[in-house]
Amino acid sequence: MLIKTKKTIPWVEITDPAVFKNRRMFIKSLLLLPAINPGLSAVLASNRSTGLPDKPEPETLTPTPYGLPQRYTNYYEFSSDKQDPARLAQKLPIDPWSIEVSGEVERGGIFNLEDILSKHTLQERVCRFRCVEAWSMVIPWLGFPLKDLLSRTRPLSSAKFVAFTAVRAPEVMPNLAAQDTLHWPYVEGLRLDEAMHPLTLLATGMYGDPLPKQNGAPLRLVVPWKYGFKSIKAIVKIELLKRPPTTSWHGFAPTEYGFYANVNPAVPHPRWSQYSERVLGSGFFTARRKTELFNGYGHEVAHLYKGMNLSHFI
Numbered sequence: 001m002l003i004k005t006k007k008t009i010p011w012v013e014i015t016d017p018a019v020f021k022n023r024r025m026f027i028k029s030l031l032l033l034p035a036i037n038p039g040l041s042a043v044l045a046s047n048r049s050t051g052l053p054d055k056p057e058p059e060t061l062t063p064t065p066y067g068l069p070q071r072y073t074n075y076y077e078f079s080s081d082k083q084d085p086a087r088l089a090q091k092l093p094i095d096p097w098s099i100e101v102s103g104e105v106e107r108g109g110i111f112n113l114e115d116i117l118s119k120h121t122l123q124e125r126v127c128r129f130r131c132v133e134a135w136s137m138v139i140p141w142l143g144f145p146l147k148d149l150l151s152r153t154r155p156l157s158s159a160k161f162v163a164f165t166a167v168r169a170p171e172v173m174p175n176l177a178a179q180d181t182l183h184w185p186y187v188e189g190l191r192l193d194e195a196m197h198p199l200t201l202l203a204t205g206m207y208g209d210p211l212p213k214q215n216g217a218p219l220r221l222v223v224p225w226k227y228g229f230k231s232i233k234a235i236v237k238i239e240l241l242k243r244p245p246t247t248s249w250h251g252f253a254p255t256e257y258g259f260y261a262n263v264n265p266a267v268p269h270p271r272w273s274q275y276s277e278r279v280l281g282s283g284f285f286t287a288r289r290k291t292e293l294f295n296g297y298g299h300e301v302a303h304l305y306k307g308m309n310l311s312h313f314i
């Protein structure tokens with residue numbers, strides 16, 4: 001996959017590039033990780049772009065140690081165990097890959113992923129990732145704003161929501177046969193204004209490498225101010241709709257997993273508190289981190305929910 005890119009300046013929350021790259025190389029050498037595709041790796045690693053406005057009092061986020069997010073992940077199509085997807089997902093074929101864009105748009109169709117990526121400059125961002133299970137990570141993603149793709153489709157004025165559908169591959173996804181879990185394929189959704197926000201990312205990589213299959217390769221959604229289940233993996237369809245879609249977790253347990261799913265310490269899950277979070281990769285005696293409203297991105301996204309009762313719209 002050849003993508004024309006250019007080197008640019010990282011966003012304000014990205015760790016200093018020299019420090020981060022040296023640290024990542026050191027950790028990778030310790031773990032003796034296998035080599036990845038050198039051609040695609042070079043393409044992705046060479047592409048660093050931003051375009052987001054500076055935040056007040058910008059902070060430096062320290063990424064979760066390399067290797068941990070790749071080994072610890074929720075991917076229910078493969079298993080309900082967080083360790084299993086790293087092994088089971090390797091059977092998922094991801095090349096070639098296509099995305100269907102349909103619904104309330106002028107320019108819909110089925111597009112090869114290579115053709116989509118050739119039109120977008122990839123950006124590197126380091127973002128907080130907060131799971132509804134009250135644990136968190138910090139991930140350096142590589143991707144491009146969803147709004148850039150949606151703008152090319154020319155949404156109609158009737159489009160109010162965006163639905164995303166993940167791949168359904170029963171021949172390699174053993175958990176699809178389970179009767180007590182979600183209805184497949186996995187579906188998630190956003191309001192159109194949420195989807196068009198510059199923080200909403202379509203990710204193709206992490207830690208400067210192509211996305212591992214267990215983390216959603218080849219294309220996943222990243223919505224950093226929402227709980228992690230909103231960031232759907234292995235997307236094969238994007239549909240613009242007049243009405244909100246029935247999403248997988250909200251349809252399965254609507255009192256536990258809201259459609260909006262904004263990170264909010266004041267609204268507990270019915271079975272546990274969301275007031276604090278366990279930071280993965282921290283020391284055994286490290287105190288839990290206090291959860292921030294909108295996962296710390298309130299300055300950028302709070303205006304999207306002006307006038308809404310955030311304790312009701314979970």
